[in-house]
Amino acid sequence: MAAMAKTLTAAEIETLAIFYSQQTAVADPVAMAGNNAAQLDQGRRLYIGSCGACHGAKAEGNPTLNAPSLQMLDKDYLQLQLQHFRGAVRGSSKSDKPGRQMALMSRALSDADIAAVASYIGAGLP
16 A cells, blocks of 8 residues: 555545545445344444444544544454454554554453454444
8 A cells, every 4th residue: 555655646645535534434235244133233332332432433533532433444354453453463562552552452352252343343333
């Protein structure tokens, strides 16, 4: 991605940023079909109890807290990133305060919890 971004002008980057900031997530029926209702409900409860305070009620993100938007992210990507935070692949640098916070939060999640919250967010449900 970095190599691709280097080819863009400042005006092009601003145009892309504006475009993507105006997108809204919608529930993805294909993504939802791969999940069972109990897993999605578990993911909803985990999101509300652990994620929503920083990432927003609708996963829209919170720049003040350095919490990015999670909307439109794929459940497999989300699951992998949560595993990386839990396993100290991410969030271990002393200069990465938001990453360290995510690492701390993710250590409280089981594999099933990670799969559930990733499925919930990935289905566009928050």
